[in-house]
Amino acid sequence: MRGTGYVCTSCGARAPRWQGRCGACAEWNTLEVTASAPRTRPAADATTQPLRGVDPEGAARRATGVDELDRVLGGGLVAGSTTLLFGEPGVGKSTLALTALLSVAARGEEVLLVAAEESAGQVAGRARRLGPVPEGVEVATTTSAPAAAELIARRAPTLCVVDSVSAMSDEGLASATGSVPQVRQAAERLCAVAKAAGTALVLVGHVTKDGDLAGPRALEHLVDTVVRVEGDRHGSLRVVRALKHRFGATGEVGLFEMGEAGLVEVADVAALAGPRLSVPGVARTITNDGSRAFPVDVQVLVARAPGAPRRVAYQVSAARLSLLIAVLEARCGVDLGPHDVFAAAAGGLPASEPAVDLALALALASAATGTALDPDLVALGEVGLAGELRAVEGLERRVREARRRGARVILVPGGAVAGDAGAGAVRPCRSLAEALAAAGLA
Numbered sequence: 001m002r003g004t005g006y007v008c009t010s011c012g013a014r015a016p017r018w019q020g021r022c023g024a025c026a027e028w029n030t031l032e033v034t035a036s037a038p039r040t041r042p043a044a045d046a047t048t049q050p051l052r053g054v055d056p057e058g059a060a061r062r063a064t065g066v067d068e069l070d071r072v073l074g075g076g077l078v079a080g081s082t083t084l085l086f087g088e089p090g091v092g093k094s095t096l097a098l099t100a101l102l103s104v105a106a107r108g109e110e111v112l113l114v115a116a117e118e119s120a121g122q123v124a125g126r127a128r129r130l131g132p133v134p135e136g137v138e139v140a141t142t143t144s145a146p147a148a149a150e151l152i153a154r155r156a157p158t159l160c161v162v163d164s165v166s167a168m169s170d171e172g173l174a175s176a177t178g179s180v181p182q183v184r185q186a187a188e189r190l191c192a193v194a195k196a197a198g199t200a201l202v203l204v205g206h207v208t209k210d211g212d213l214a215g216p217r218a219l220e221h222l223v224d225t226v227v228r229v230e231g232d233r234h235g236s237l238r239v240v241r242a243l244k245h246r247f248g249a250t251g252e253v254g255l256f257e258m259g260e261a262g263l264v265e266v267a268d269v270a271a272l273a274g275p276r277l278s279v280p281g282v283a284r285t286i287t288n289d290g291s292r293a294f295p296v297d298v299q300v301l302v303a304r305a306p307g308a309p310r311r312v313a314y315q316v317s318a319a320r321l322s323l324l325i326a327v328l329e330a331r332c333g334v335d336l337g338p339h340d341v342f343a344a345a346a347g348g349l350p351a352s353e354p355a356v357d358l359a360l361a362l363a364l365a366s367a368a369t370g371t372a373l374d375p376d377l378v379a380l381g382e383v384g385l386a387g388e389l390r391a392v393e394g395l396e397r398r399v400r401e402a403r404r405r406g407a408r409v410i411l412v413p414g415g416a417v418a419g420d421a422g423a424g425a426v427r428p429c430r431s432l433a434e435a436l437a438a439a440g441l442a
């Protein structure tokens with residue numbers, strides 16, 4: 001029977017009666033009648049049990065065998081849980097999901113791919129590129145959420161990938177395919193059946209170039225884990241990151257390179273930075289992502305501006321670049337005024353965290369003065385507007401990594417290294433001006 005409930009076409013929230021404005025996302029005129037919204041029923045009875053007597057639920061994690069993915073997931077996928085895997089079109093979501101699927105199947109488990117956007121033949125072609133296809137991989141081509149749910153319930157595979165959830169629909173719903181309520185309803189149904197079947201479910205979702213589309217965002221609270229695949233489509237590097245994880249920590253990153261034979265795990269992150277160049281405008285720092293610290297070279301090129309000076313930032317923060325140019329001028333007398341400034345982080349990984357400031361500032365000063373820095377110098381620190389150096393998180397780990405990579409001089413924010421300040425290579429500096437002097441630039 002229709003007319004029993006309403007659903008917001010913008011965020012998917014439900015309402016028992018029509019309202020002009022959605023109570024959840026505050027959009028106007030977005031509520032629509034839904035055929036399958038729940039009727040208001042009398043509240044069901046609830047019982048309690050003493051918490052002391054309840055066995056704790058051990059999250060039964062199964063490694064996918066794709067180490068960089070398992071690292072992000074804190075060991076693997078949890079049976080009965082749902083993971084949303086999202087990213088921009090073409091970034092490699094389908095490839096990563098299929099890689100995991102083949103890896104789990106190679107361990108003798110049954111896995112299921114629900115292909116909603118590609119034919120079985122297209123999936124087979126992609127799978128061949130990745131390597132031999134093991135037994136136990138079943139593929140179903142459907143966009144029907146109830147049909148997919150029925151398959152999961154019947155086969156109870158160890159792992160099921162739905163590619164993509166954005167293309168799934170539920171015939172029971174009045175709204176259009178691809179609309180938020182449709183996708184949400186489909187996801188809800190699939191999550192519930194996967195939970196009952198003990199299947200680890202992976203839902204692939206798209207986002208658009210201009211941000212985090214409503215679709216996947218609307219699913220975030222429904223799922224246990226949210227994993228984003230990031231990367232510049234023109235480069236080969238892909239970063240996989242958990243944004244939400246009910247069964248472990250977030251913030252850990254996995255690194256892959258997209259190549260001819262699919263996504264290959266990056267074992268040696270440091271190699272991405274390449275050899276340290278001894279030219280003016282280059283400074284080395286250690287960035288920290290998840291539990292990983294790795295070297296990154298910041299490069300700056302200063303050129304005479306034909307018109308109004310431009311500041312161009314690639315893989316470093318444009319806002320921090322402008323700030324550092326201003327601080328260098330105001331506090332240290334390094335003037336880049338009428339020049340174009342191009343700044344980049346070499347290696348393909350973004351280096352936009354504040355700890356990169358000092359290296360970026362040194363690279364700017366080095367480029368401005370035409371003086372190359374000591375190639376064995378590593379700079380760590382955030383720069384404040386007063387020209388002061390501020391502490392950075394994970395300093396000890398970064399210093400350890402810098403030493404492991406053979407750094408001879410490590411500039412750090414003054415007094416920040418507890419019990420380490422006396423060590424030979426570490427040189428605490430209180431200000432950017434002091435760091436410039438220590439680096440031989442002033």
Ligand code: TYD
Nearest residue numbers: 089090091092093094095129259260261262
């Ligand atoms: P895909 O996984 O289809 O991206 P998404 O599902 O996120 O849209 O793959 C993205 C791109 O990667 C595609 O343009 C082709 C390329 N690719 C490779 O370079 N090597 C490979 O082995 C595969 C399977 C894809």
Ligand code: MG
Nearest residue numbers: 093094095163
């Ligand atoms: Mg895809």
